[in-house]
Amino acid sequence: MGNCIICGTPVDGEICQSHEEDAVFEFRGTAASQLTPGRYYRGTVDGYADFGVFVDIGDHVTGLLHRSELDRRLESLDWEPGDDVFVQVLDVRDNGNVDLGWSIRQREREFRGELIETADGEYKPEDLEDDTDQAAENADEDVQESADEGAVQAGELQAAADEDESESNADSIDDQQPAAAETAGTVAGSGSVATESAAASTPTTEDAADAESEPEPALNRTTVDAIENQVGSVVRLEGEITGVRQTSGPTVFELSDETGTVECAAFEEAGVRAYPDVDVDDVVALEGEVEHHHGDLQVETETLDVLTDEDRETVKDRLESAIEEEARPADVAPLADHEAVTAVEDGIADAATEIRRAVMEARPIVVRHGATADGYVAGAAIERAVLPLIREKHTRDDAEYHYFERRPLDGRVYDMDAATSDVTSMLEARDRHGEQLPLVVLVDAGSTVESVDGYELLSLYDADALVIDDSRADDQITDAVDVAVAPSLAGVDIADTTSTALAANVAAHVNDDVRADLVHLPAVSYWENTPDEYLELATEAGYDETGISERREAVALEAYYQSYKDKRELVIDLLFGDDEGSERPRDGDLAAHVSEQFRDKLEAELETARENLTVRGVDDVTVSVLDTDAFTHRYNFPTTILLLDALHRSERDRTDPPYVTLGVGDDELHVRATEPVNVRDLGDAIAEAVPNGGVSVVGGRDGHVEFLPGERDAVREAALEALGETLA
Incomplete structure (x- = not known):
């Protein structure tokens, strides 16, 4: 037992x-x-x-x-x-x-x-080893006993020889002396040679001490990008710990140097934290053997030392120099000659630099974008540029799923709900997996003052944020984020700008190797009046107007379904296609199939909406009012926003300007007009006319008005009056 x-x-x-x-x-x-x-x-x-x-x-x-x-x-x-x-x-x-x-x-x-x-x-291994050791000990004893017996026998033979010699004739002794002396000399000489040989082969105590005190030569430092050719060898790495996670077996440290990131496994005992004093952001020197683990490179840690003082500064300076040299684009070369993009070239370079730095520092990147066609395509452009850099930086095959995440937003405001979700996720990742705090990138959203509270929550945890948006941004946003790429802040007309046009240019400077993959994306994002320069780029890349339109419509439809998910692989198939011979559908076939469903569903809703429009004339302004709760299917495609956009485009050409399409729901009011409308000013006018309506504006000058359902009729009439005064 x-x-x-x-x-x-x-x-x-x-x-x-x-x-x-x-x-x-x-x-x-x-x-x-x-x-x-x-x-x-x-x-x-x-x-x-x-x-x-x-x-x-x-x-x-x-x-x-x-x-x-x-x-x-x-x-x-x-x-x-x-x-x-x-x-x-x-x-x-x-x-x-x-x-x-x-x-x-x-x-x-x-x-x-x-x-x-x-x-x-x-x-137990030690039990069998004990048996083996005992057997070896017994064998040694047998050898010693044999040696002792041999010595006894040799002594007896020598005694017999001496006795024979003592019985020899005295005369013969004189004759035999030279021989005896020679024999004795030979025996003595043999003994002397054996003794000298043993002395030469056995180190003295002094020699052994010298051998033990001689230190092993120190390993030369190598870099992460060089260890692929050193599998099976012990290497020395110096860098920063960018992640720590405890498994049921070893503790896994992620070490980043100026060339890449590698996982280093250290074992104390199963499930027990190795090197508990080593944490994220520590600068260390690590020695270990390079191995393959489930197809990934990994270093089996033998020693791990935290560097301090001058040693630490040397490594930090090396890392910072490498990042500064590699992160910032050498120059800015926009995809096309587009005024809105040219006006924010510095912002594009700054945004690309921040994203590249995050990859180099092994910080996760979280892209938040609107759940629209423009938002999805813009987010996919950043994703297309970043993923290859992450694969190159990290040795783990699944690194792209750990260090990049794209999350659609409900609307175009980075509110406290979204920020709280991100903070919760990043703190959990830090505490459970030892990850660094992420860089949060807002695309096609987050450029108005309503998002400031969300950014402030991120800043309390020192998480960086940048925004890329074609909306009319608020000045306050420049102080709330690290980088803002928003042409409106540069005083440029944004009528022909999309967030994708901006994001694709940022992505091209994040990773120039994917520039050719991105050139058709700006054209995909325009529902009308696509700039000629973007159409030419798409045509040169092999996408005709039909192909561009099908991709836009297909993404718009898929953006509606499970709008909270990134649908990474599906969006990749729709926008970037696939190689011949792949088992996955060709991009053109897939886009054509999905876009056909888009048109069928949209046309059915448009027909219903047209039949239920109420046309009002207010101070020479024609306003078509749609009750979006009564005459749309609220939980079916298309969304209210997409429906109003399509309805306004289809009806405005039938009426002399100024023309307005007004969508009024139970607690929201959306406006589309042939002339620019500042929704903030509209909201102020409605609030003054309906002081008890709980009126507020969400999304800035391009946003929408929210109100209390009980004041719906009063809000609608106040909006009509304000529009008449503004646009007449």
Whole structure:
């Protein structure tokens, strides 16, 4: 009777049944029948077949890890014959075949214990080692006894020889003296030579002390981008800790230097934090062996020291110099000659620099954008530029999902609800996974004073933010964010600007390698009056007007469904297409299919809306009023915003300007006009006329008016009067 090595429960053997899967076994049996199904074993890769991998379990048994048991494609395994791996024995068949299962744990340290399984049971490694040591000790004793017996026999023979010599004739002694002397000299000489030889081969105490005191040569520093060619070697890295996470086995540190980021595993014991004094932002020197772990490069940490004083400053200066040199674009080259973009060239360079710095510093990037066609395409442009840089920077295959996130917004205001959600997520990521605080990028949203509270919440945690928006921005926003790319702040007419036109230019300067992928995106974002320069870019890239229109409509429809999700892969397919021969749909086919649904759904709603428009003439201003709650399907596509935009475009050409389309719901009022309307001024006029209406403006001068449902009729009449006075 013994105790379980994990929980201490009394058991027959060394481990209880409930913890068998928590230990790894080394098999020293001689037959497959001696294996225990359900347990995990150390094995050695024997070879590959079309249907799986053969793994030797011990010296006498081979099992098959079938491809259906893998958590990845067989072709993606980086195992080589002879590699040590860990597998689970699923079944031992009657014919001796062994079925193996995949183990997510591929290091001994990720298990909670280690045992040796033999034909007659399991043993602790030290118990078998004790047996081996005892056997070796017994063998040494036998050798010593043999040596002692030999010495006794040699002594007896020498005594016999002496006795024979003493009985010799005295005369013969004189004759034999030279020979005896020669013989003695030979014997003595042999002994002297042996002694000198032993003395030469055995170091003196002084020599041993000198050998022990001689330090090993220090490792030269290497860089993260160079370790790919040093697998199996011990390297020294210097950099900043940009992430810490505790697994059920080792502690994983993310170390960033001026060339990249790599994960470094350090093991104290299963689930116990290694190097507890090392945390995010510490500058360290780390030595360890470079390995492949599940296809990713990883360093097995041997030493990890926090650098201070001059050593720390040396590394920090090296990192900062590299970031300054690489982060800022050498020059600004817009995608096209567009006045609104040219006016904010400095902002474009600043925004690109901030995004590139975040990637280089291993900070997550969170892109927030409106759930519209323009918002999605603008966000996708930034995503297209950043993801390759993240893949290049980090050694983890899934880094792009950890260090980049795109989250649609409900509306164009970065309010406290959105900011609270982001702060909660980033604090959880910091506390649970040791991640740094993110850079929050607002695209097609967040440029008005209503977003300031949200930015202030981010700033309390030292999280950076930048905004890229085509709306008429408020001056207060420049103090609330680190960078604002908003042409209206430069005094430029924004009538022919979209957020995508701005974001695509920023993205092109974040990553010049994807510039050719982005040139058609500005044209996709315009519902009408697309600037000629963007149409020419799209045409040169192989997108005709039909293709551009289909992509815009398809994205607009998909933006409506599950508007809170990024739909990364679907948006990529719609906007950027795919290679020939791919199993995924071609971009043109997909866009055409989805855009057809868009047109059918939109036209059905437009027909209903036209039949229920109320046309009013107010001071020479024609106003078409639509009751958006009574005469639209509130939970069906299209959204109120999209419907009003399409309705206004379709009706304005039938009426002399000024023409206004007014959408009035239970508690919201939206206005579209042929002449610019400052919604803030409109809101002030309504509030003055309806002081008890709870009137407020959301989204600044291009936003909408909110009010109390009980004052709906009064708000509508006040809006009509104010529009007449403003536009007449």
